[in-house]
Amino acid sequence: MILRQAVDADLDAILAIHNDAILHSTALWTDTVVERGDREEWLATRTAAGDAVLVAIENDEVAGFASYAQWRARYGYRNTVEDSVYIAAPYQGRGIxxxxxxxLIEHARGAGHHVMLADIESGNAASIRLxxxxxxxxxxxxREIGTKFDRWLDLTILQLDL
Ligand SMILES: CC(C)(COP(=O)(O)OP(=O)(O)OC[C@H]1O[C@@H](n2cnc3c(N)ncnc32)[C@H](O)[C@@H]1OP(=O)(O)O)[C@@H](O)C(=O)NCCC(=O)NCCS
Incomplete structure (x- = not known):
């Protein structure tokens, strides 16, 4: 497996993984899939901010990606980041x-951040375990701050002191 910074050529695969999570999971609390332009802006914004957007390459394809960004926009939160990790369905459960x-944690430490947060739907055992x-x-x-697939969703917040 190769881990590296994401580039524009990875965006079709990233888009497919992202939209699959929108359609088939409670990881992203929206029902509306996005276009490629949405991911182009996302990559450009995070890259310009110095935040990591990493991809894992297996069999010459993007098996998954991970990223972090400042948790909340206000200046006082500048040392706290929130992570996200998404693995394509065929590659899940293999350590990617x-x-x-x-x-990602190493990158955030190197960038001088102080805390990493993960906001995870409480039923997402794989992500909480990871x-x-x-x-x-x-x-x-x-409790019950979100809704998708006709049910309420709880949000579990996990914290890592970097
Ligand atoms: C959650 C996700 C990122 C985990 O990545 P993964 O590559 O599948 O997980 P890994 O193989 O690296 O396993 C990491 C840990 O989670 C555990 N795990 C993996 N799948 C699991 C499952 N379905 N149930 C419980 N634990 C699980 C593993 O045992 C491992 O724990 P260990 O280190 O103690 O052995 C991935 O499954 C995924 O992308 N899911 C869909 C999108 C999503 O939910 N993203 C996170 C949003 S918060």
Whole structure:
């Protein structure tokens, strides 16, 4: 597996993984798929901010991606970032999410950030397990603050002190 910074040529694969998560999971709390331009802007904004957007390459294709960005926009939050990790369905459960998150944490440490947060739908056992196995601890749980697929969703917030 190769881990590297994402480039424009990765965006079709990133878009497919992102939209698959919108359509088939509660990882992203929206029902509306996005166009390529949305991901182009996302990559450009994060790259310009110095935030990591990493891809994992397996069999010459993008198997997954991970990224972080400042948690909230106000200046006082500038040392707190929120991560996101998405693996294409055929590649899940093979250690790729873990490898990406390890690299992402190192990048955030190197950039001088102080805390990394993960906001995870409380039923997402794989993502909660992945984060806890790398030292994230539960900082809180917000009940029924979201809805998708005709049910309420809880949000679990996990925190890693970098
Ligand atoms: C959640 C996700 C990022 C995990 O990445 P992955 O590559 O599948 O996971 P890994 O193989 O690296 O496993 C990481 C850890 O999670 C555990 N895990 C993986 N799948 C699991 C599952 N379905 N249930 C419980 N634990 C699971 C592994 O056992 C491993 O724990 P360990 O290190 O203690 O052995 C990936 O499954 C995914 O992209 N899911 C869909 C989108 C999503 O939910 N993204 C996160 C949004 S917050």
């Amino acid at each position: 999410g873990r490898a990406l998150l390890v690299e 984060h806890e196995s790398l030292g994230f601890v539960e900082a809180g749980r917000l």
